[in-house]
Amino acid sequence: MRPRKIILCIDSSERALAVRSFLLETRGFRVVAASSAQQAMEILTTQHVDLVLAELRMPHLDGDSLIGQLKQLMPELPMILTSDTVRTGERSHQADVFLGKGNSSPAELIERIRVMSARKRGPRKAQQSAPSPAQMLIPGIPVQQAS
Secondary structure (H helix, E strand, O other), rough: OOOOOEEEEEEOOOOHHHHHHHHHHHHOEEEEEOOOHHHHHHHHHHHHHEEEEEEEOOOOOOHHHHHHHHHHHOOOOOEEEEOOOOOOOOOOOOOOOOEEOOOOOOOHHHHHHHHHHHOOOOOOOOOOOOHHHHHHHHOEEEEEEOO
């Protein structure tokens, strides 16, 4: 039996947090719930988490700002931002995935979580720079050393 993926679910609404937690737990995920950005930061410093699922609208620090801070600390951790009031494309975000109003059905959310938790995201690889002259050697032609 595979270990269950651990999802940090962040929402200031206790009711929404309970519904999301139930939805995810019945699909085989382990949920760690946080009702504030501060609580989420404390959890991330003490526990292993495979994915972060945060609500956009929260008091004191919105979900997007929280994800921005978390991305600086853990860029490889996949993060999903959801909103029941903002449509996709209406606002820029720092999350790996944004599920906005009309896009966040339970089935869509579960599928995104499955895909994102299956592969850890890391920082984007830097593009390769142009090859150095030493890398562009032609076999059989000696390299002149600068003196």
